[in-house]
Amino acid sequence: MALVVQKYGGSSVQSADRIKRVAERIVETRKAGNDVVVVCSAMGDTTDELLELAKQVSPSPPERELDMLLTAGERMSNALVAMAIHSLGAEALSFSGSQAGVITTGAHQKARIIDVTPGRVRQALDEGYIVLVAGFQGVAQDTRDITTLGRGGSDTTAVALAAALKADVCEIYTDVDGVYSADPRIVPDARHLSMVPYEEMLELAASGAKVLMLRCVEYARRYGVPVHVRSSYSKKPGTIVTGSVEDLSVEQAMITGVAHDRSEAKVTVTGVPDNPGVAGRIFRVVADAEIDIDMVLQNVSGTVSGRTDITFTLSKTNGPTAVAELERIKDEVGFDQVLYDDHVGKVSLVGAGMRSHPGVTASFCEALATAGVNIEIINTSEIRISVLIRDDDLDVAVRAIHDAFGLGGDEEAVVYAGTGR
Amino acid sequence: MALVVQKYGGSSVQSADRIKRVAERIVETRKAGNDVVVVCSAMGDTTDELLELAKQVSPSPPERELDMLLTAGERMSNALVAMAIHSLGAEALSFSGSQAGVITTGAHQKARIIDVTPGRVRQALDEGYIVLVAGFQGVAQDTRDITTLGRGGSDTTAVALAAALKADVCEIYTDVDGVYSADPRIVPDARHLSMVPYEEMLELAASGAKVLMLRCVEYARRYGVPVHVRSSYSKKPGTIVTGSVEDLSVEQAMITGVAHDRSEAKVTVTGVPDNPGVAGRIFRVVADAEIDIDMVLQNVSGTVSGRTDITFTLSKTNGPTAVAELERIKDEVGFDQVLYDDHVGKVSLVGAGMRSHPGVTASFCEALATAGVNIEIINTSEIRISVLIRDDDLDVAVRAIHDAFGLGGDEEAVVYAGTGR
Structure with missing residues (x-):
């Protein structure tokens, strides 16, 4: 008997009808002789609707309370899927992240999983239940407050549970039937990949491929969890992410795929004095605002002026903050200006x-x-x-x-x- | 410094705007020098909407999962009130029933509070926070599953917390400004009562007065918690429920009020053989279906036939079940028929x-x-x-x-x- 962890995204459970279809798939997996643990995201737009409500009552809601608010979404969807499974004649129990033993750091809105102690999940499996676990959430180790894991958190929950339970596979159900050699909406003849090693998937995810989040792939690689990315709407095999590039035979393709990313913007600081420590000062200001940067370019100082330009890229969502932080140190550092380009x-x-x-x-x-x-x-x-x-x-x-x-x-x-x- | 527990019903928090008004009231109470613990119900129609969703995915949803689903409603409303308090410059923390130490029996959908261990609530109060607790919910002592307390559960949560924290008063905010000598919608000159002893409030609640649920009053009397029933929309003092009828001075009114109830139906079993044990058999069948009966009338056997009629009242919601259960034993007991009257x-x-x-x-x-x-x-x-x-x-x-x-x-x-x- 295999142990299968399945994760369904918000669009897969966005209505009562879709929930019933997901339940059928889960019950089929159980009837095929597997132990099944399921992680569901919140229904469709629930999270966005709750965020909108939060904004209406408070311009800058405290993150601890945002986590308490948002985690309700996954509790609801997982309880509903458990009910739908029950109406198909199978037995299911839903657990909150905290009940399932998902222990995290205390960083609200972007907590990281420290440990998973799935005692109650294991017991319920042993008693023959299908187990539902609310994704995207956990409980802080120190404060015992409810936390959320940030973007892609439900995928990470599924992989972390699969690791802790030593599952045979973690199936991530999504809108596409796997990983392609490029986005099929741009490249009509993009090739479906049946297997991708962890390292390559990490690079693809970091380069903008949206099918799996970087953190989830990192977790899967660290614990050696095979991840099967497949479509909620078809039975076709998807893409298995597993193994190392060293395992690839020499006959296999030299190149795996092309990824693209529209989410970044470019910041250029012009006329930067070409002295030691200045670049460090600029990047420190950005880092202190907890902003990750991606690509960096420093032009060779070409003129007698002793000045240079520093260019870097970052997520568009962090653009305004980065520009404001840099403007703040303009006089101190003595550069000319900050240019911002999000095209x-x-x-x-x-x-x-x-x-x-x-x-x-x-x-x-x-x-x-x-x-x-x-x-x-x-x-x-x-x-x-x-x-x-x-x-x-x-x-x-x-x-x-x-x-x-x-x-x-x-x-x-x-x-x-x-x-x- | 007094410790005040406040409870706000679903209509008081049904929109972002109402939540902000509730937050103002809470912050005022805090600024007046009190420690404040607040219990909120789910927003407006949330509970009904969730029940409707549950019905769509399952004709008879398992009660454990219904509890997991419904308790999300109170988590959301309490987190939103905490955010609104924060935006007024005060500090608040929201807790689920489980986090607040509300320990219950395992009877899903109608759990009873066994104990309240409010360690985290007390600590948060000591640190200066306003504390929000999700009403209507707790955690089962044996299974550690999430439970709900049934109708009036948020009032009971508030009174139980007030008892455990030895609060000075438990304020129940509702649509009316207290208890009246009759329903003012029926009797325009009904008198506002400033104080009602526990025993009288118990009788009023059992007789259909909807302002407080019976369980909540029972809890308040057992632990001697003064309950102040007041309006969410005015600052007028409401009605204090406290003390014993023995404390009333002889000058006080002999009669307190008139209550009415439209929620009951009448069941009459006709032609019942007038033998020992037959009435017991009839009431046992009803009791085994977990149906409470209220008034009972057995006609004096007036004829030579040796037969009698048995009449009792029960909640309309239990009417069809009671009739079906009685029909089942008709031949065995040998009565004529079951009559049902809900007017x-x-x-x-x-x-x-x-x-x-x-x-x-x-x-x-x-x-x-x-x-x-x-x-x-x-x-x-x-x-x-x-x-x-x-x-x-x-x-x-x-x-x-x-x-x-x-x-x-x-x-x-x-x-x-x-x-x-």
Whole structure:
């Protein structure tokens, strides 16, 4: 008997009708002879509606109370799925994150899982129940307050439970039937990938592939949990994320896929005095505002003026804060101005094979040049090349690179509307 | 410094705007120098909406999961009130019933409070916080599952917390500004009562007065918690429920008020063999279906047939079940038929003074006769007289009795729309 952890996103449980369909799938898995643990997100727009209510009563609601408010959403959806399972004649129990033993840090709205002590979940499984666990939430180790895990938190809950229960697989049900060599909405002949090693999935997630969140993949790799990404609406096998790139046979594709990201903006600080410590001061101010930066470019000081420009990218949502923080130190540091540009896009090529093929970067740049796309910043890891370009060029660039490396397949992608989380 | 427990009903927190008004009231109480613990019901129609969703996914949802679902409503409203308090510059923490130490039996949907261990609430108070506790919910002592307390559960939560914290008063905010000598919607000159002893309030609640639930009054009496019933929409003092009828001075009114109840139905079993044990068999069947009965009438066997009629009243919601259970034993017991009548009403007169005034029952019956109201069943306790009449006669009967005992006042009642719970 296998132990399967399944995670369903908000769109999969957005109505009574969808909840009943999810329940059927869960009961089928149970009847096939598996122990089943299920993690559901809140129904459809519940979280957004609760956030809107919070804004109406308080301009800046305290994060502890936001967590108390938002976690109600997952409790409701998981209880409803348990009821739907019950009406199909199977037995189910739903648990809150706290009851399921999801222990986190005390950082409200962005807590991290410290440990999972699934004693009650294990006992309920042993008694023959299907177990539902409210995703996205836990209980703080120190204060015993209710916490939320931030974006992608339900995926992380599922993987963490799978690790703690030593599950055979963690199935993530979403709107698409797996990971593709590029976004099928941009590249019609994108190839479905049946298997992706953890390292490559990490790079894809960090490069903007939305199918799995970075934290979830990190957790899965650390504990060796095989993650099966599949569609809520079809029975086709999806993509299994597992194993190391070292396990790949030499016959396998050198390059795995192309990812893109429209969520970043570019900040340029011009006329920065070219003295030691100045760049550090600039990045420290941004870091102190708890803002992650992604790509960085420092122009070579080309003039006698002894001044340079520093450019970096960050999430658009953090743009205004970063600009304000930098303006604050303008006189102290003595730079000219802060420029902000949110019409940029990032395209990345990921593949474990590229570290042993020195021509990849050249081919990548040639493909973009042929397509008439200008590169603003370039950034690489051992198994990834990323470039920042104009956002208008993004679709053209993704297609050009996908073609240049011959990544296309002949199978049609199954894509549904909605976001799946 | 006094410790005040306040309870606000669902209509008091049904919108962002009302939540903000409730928050202002709470902060005022805090600023007046009190420690404050607040229990809120779920917002407006939340509970009904969740029940409707539950019905859509399952024809008979398991009660454990219903409790998990419904308790989300109070978590949300209490977190929102905490946010609104925060935006007024005061500090508040919200706790679930479980976090606040509300320990109950495991009877889902109708759990009873076994104990309250308010360690976290006390600590938060000591640290200067206003504390919000989600009403209507607790955690089962044996299974650690989430439970709900059934109707009036938030009032009971508030009184139980007040008892455990040894609060100075438990304020129940509702749509009316207290307890009246009769329902002011029926009797325009009904008198506002500034104080009602526990025993009288128990009789009034049991007789249909909706302002406080019976369980809540029982709890308050057992632990000696003074309960102040007041309006969410005015600052006027309400009614204090406290003390024993023995404390009343002889000058005080002999009669306190008139209550009425439209929620009961009458069941008559006709042609019952007049043998020992038959009535017991009939009432056992009803009791085994967990149905409470109220008034009972057994006609004197008047004929040579050796048969009699047994009549009793019960809540309308239990009517169909009781009739079905009785039909099941018809042949076994050998009675003629089961009659069901839900066009009845009950009117009661309550007052500690009546035990030393033998003429009260006579005056009561005379008043009804003068008003042309026919009595079907009569039932009394030491401090109460109740009669079952036609529901069409109810308003006339309430006014006639209120007049006959001179209960009217000259102050205008403050009554608002809505139910308050």
